[in-house]
Amino acid sequence: MMEENIAAIATPSGKGGVAIIRVSGKSALSLAAKMFTPTGKKDVGSFEPYRMYPGEIDGGSFSDYGLCVYFKAPNSYTGEDVVEFHCHGGENIARGILRQTFRLGAKAAGRGEFTKRAFLNGKLSLSSAEGVADMINGESEAEVKAGYLLYSEKLTNRVREIQATLKNLLAGIDVSVDYPEEDVEEQHVEELVFELQKLIVEVNVLTSGYSVGKKIKSGVTVAICGKPNTGKSSLLNRLLGYDKAIVSNVAGTTRDAVEGVMEIHGRKFNLYDTAGVRESGDAIENIGIERAEQIIRSADVAVFVADSVRGTDDEDARVLAMLEGKPLIKIFNKVDLTRDETESDADVYTSAVTGAGIEKLKELLYEKSFGALSEDAAFLIEARHYDALTRAKESLARAIKACNNQPLDLIGIDVKEAWDALGEITGETATEAIIQEIFEKFCVGK
Numbered sequence: 037m038m039e040e041n042i043a044a045i046a047t048p049s050g051k052g053g054v055a056i057i058r059v060s061g062k063s064a065l066s067l068a069a070k071m072f073t074p075t076g077k078k079d080v081g082s083f084e085p086y087r088m089y090p091g092e093i094d095g096g097s098f099s100d101y102g103l104c105v106y107f108k109a110p111n112s113y114t115g116e117d118v119v120e121f122h123c124h125g126g127e128n129i130a131r132g133i134l135r136q137t138f139r140l141g142a143k144a145a146g147r148g149e150f151t152k153r154a155f156l157n158g159k160l161s162l163s164s165a166e167g168v169a170d171m172i173n174g175e176s177e178a179e180v181k182a183g184y185l186l187y188s189e190k191l192t193n194r195v196r197e198i199q200a201t202l203k204n205l206l207a208g209i210d211v212s213v214d215y216p217e218e219d220v221e222e223q224h225v226e227e228l229v230f231e232l233q234k235l236i237v238e239v240n241v242l243t244s245g246y247s248v249g250k251k252i253k254s255g256v257t258v259a260i261c262g263k264p265n266t267g268k269s270s271l272l273n274r275l276l277g278y279d280k281a282i283v284s285n286v287a288g289t290t291r292d293a294v295e296g297v298m299e300i301h302g303r304k305f306n307l308y309d310t311a312g313v314r315e316s317g318d319a320i321e322n323i324g325i326e327r328a329e330q331i332i333r334s335a336d337v338a339v340f341v342a343d344s345v346r347g348t349d350d351e352d353a354r355v356l357a358m359l360e361g362k363p364l365i366k367i368f369n370k371v372d373l374t375r376d377e378t379e380s381d382a383d384v385y386t387s388a389v390t391g392a393g394i395e396k397l398k399e400l401l402y403e404k405s406f407g408a409l410s411e412d413a414a415f416l417i418e419a420r421h422y423d424a425l426t427r428a429k430e431s432l433a434r435a436i437k438a439c440n441n442q443p444l445d446l447i448g449i450d451v452k453e454a455w456d457a458l459g460e461i462t463g464e465t466a467t468e469a470i471i472q473e474i475f476e477k478f479c480v481g482k
Contacts, residue, residue: 040061041061041064042142043060045058046120046482050125057121057134058145058481059142060113060114061117061142064117064118074104085106085111088104089103095136102122102123105120114151115158147480150482155471160189161463162474163192164188167183167185167187170417171184173477176302178304186417191416192461199464202458205231205451206451206452228439228447232432239425246422250417252304255297255306256405258307259332260308260309261358262340263351263352266369267370271369271386276297294308310332337363340356340365344368344369344371344374365383367393367397368385369387370387384396425461438450
């Protein structure tokens with residue numbers, strides 16, 4: 037029941053300077069009046085919204101001196117009356133004040149329940165709510181930025197524009213069905229096909245960003261590969277800035293993929309130092325080689341490492357053959373041991389010991405992964421959005437095909453299915469199961 041007050045600690049657990057206890061609901065201000073005594077004010081009821089007031093917070097068995105702020109409906113995050121208590125950041129203080137809200141009738145908020153109420157009260161769209169979750173859970177600067185693009189309704193606004201056009205087309209179809217005139221219907225079908233084709237182009241523009249969005253959300257998978265003892269593990273350690281992989285002069289030391297994460301220009305890169313690929317009679321090493329080949333096949337970018345001292349041979353050629361068709365950076369490593377940089381097909385010469393070429397390698401990794409990007413692009417970072425747009429496009433294509441020989445009312449079914457699919461992004465047609473799954477991604481208190 038939306039009128040019921042919900043409460044939760046809105047700051048991370050642990051010791052800190054400040055903790056925030058948030059209450060939302062129809063009688064949030066009345067609850068605050070029972071547990072907050074403002075300094076220099078007669079009562080909480082005289083509070084002006086959106087101003088901080090100092091005073092004493094009742095924690096049941098103790099009191100704390102802190103702050104209280106009131107956000108008046110509908111101009112609050114949830115669209116309801118919201119009160120926040122800002123207390124000292126001890127765990128027991130925050131929990132005690134939260135327990136007092138429960139004693140006064142509030143119930144414990146579930147995961148993302150404040151944001152869910154914001155969605156249900158029309159304060160933000162479903163995709164905007166997902167943007168909030170992506171910002172909170174973002175593991176890179178780029179993911180936070182992409183989440184903010186969702187939160188600021190960039191994707192939602194573009195989807196709603198397409199939906200508005202579809203709604204107008206459906207209205208036109210209804211009129212033509214209700215008032216059939218053969219020559220008018222024929223002209224209407226031609227105009228309908230033209231409009232539907234334009235919408236497919238618009239949907240394609242949105243879906244084209246998903247390959248980038250997926251890498252922003254999950255990170256770019258980089259396979260560092262080559263034959264044994266070319267310095268792959270040392271290169272991984274140099275890129276990460278700390279020792280993650282075991283380094284040894286013994287060929288075949290890396291038996292399994294070693295993983296590390298770094299950021300380049302705010303975007304996450306998942307690095308995998310793979311086992312050296314070669315013919316081996318060692319059963320355990322062969323398992324590592326097989327796993328290396330699997331990682332190489334699934335990688336977004338491959339970094340091929342050759343030894344600049346020994347040059348390349350048939351084993352190197354075998355590894356390069358595996359990388360055919362994949363974005364590739366070819367490295368000649370160990371240039372600290374030789375000044376020879378005559379290999380014309382090398383993209384960069386590196387030394388894991390001195391750091392030579394490492395910054396250039398990072399720039400090449402970014403370029404191969406993202407190229408030139410607009411920071412304002414409304415990238416798709418959620419698989420759910422991509423799936424909904426893909427289904428909408430398929431429905432539009434069926435509608436165009438149906439225009440050849442089907443009556444308008446049947447064409448309208450496909451157009452309506454496209455509108456429904458897009459509604460899953462904005463939230464207009466999302467099922468309760470979809471909504472519940474989305475808000476399960478949130479922490480308690482948001």
